[in-house]
Amino acid sequence: MLTLYSYPTLFGVADNNGYGLKVFAFLRLAGVPFRHEHIFDASKAPRGQLPYIVDGDDTVGDSDTILHFVTRRYAVTIDAALTPAQRTTNLLVARMLDDLYWVMSYSRWQDERFWPAFQAALKREHPNLSEDGLAKAKAFNHQRYYYQGIGRFDPDAAMARGLADLGALAALIPAQGYVHGGKPTSIDAAIYGFVANIYFYDIDTPLKQFVVAHKNIVRHCGAIHEAVSGAV
Known part of the structure; x- marks a missing residue:
């Protein structure tokens, strides 16, 4: 398997x-x-x-x-009916999610307004993590952010970049259904991967505030979450 x-x-x-x-x-x-x-x-x-x-x-x-x-x-067919234009949209959205990833990660490991809450959550849910291990991970991520570029932004400027990405998602996600119609496709799974890691987090970042304020994003995230839920 x-x-x-x-x-x-x-x-x-x-x-x-x-x-x-x-x-x-x-x-x-x-x-x-x-x-x-x-x-x-x-x-x-x-x-x-x-x-x-x-x-x-x-x-x-x-x-x-x-x-x-x-x-x-596995001859997966969830994207089989997509048009060339829809596949192009998927590629563009996937690349935008790559950008959102860096802001999300920065908000956890580098933004000192939210790092304490993230650190506490990790230690609470995964008590085998050591202080030394977390410190090394934090330093490693800071280095990654610097070389990628997001680490050279001040926190508010970094968040503004992520909010712009979420704004594009808010314009894309319909009030009902999924990005390309009545059934979810791979791009819905991709969007869920990132939005769920904002929406379900008990950390009140500007990213979460934006998601919570947009009913279409919350509905979409909830629908996918229900569809894929089970033993995790």
């Missing part, structure tokens, strides 16, 4: 990283059986990054690569 390796749960969400939750939601929506292993150590992962999957003799990393691999191997 396919095994998904991704970060652990937090605040009742199946993965506290948007990319892992994206893959989790896609597998659930596509009806592909899988085991879910929650880990912190990404040293065995392709490119040293989570999530990744192991399926027989194949080990596949990168969330988009995983979705393409699973679609081919």
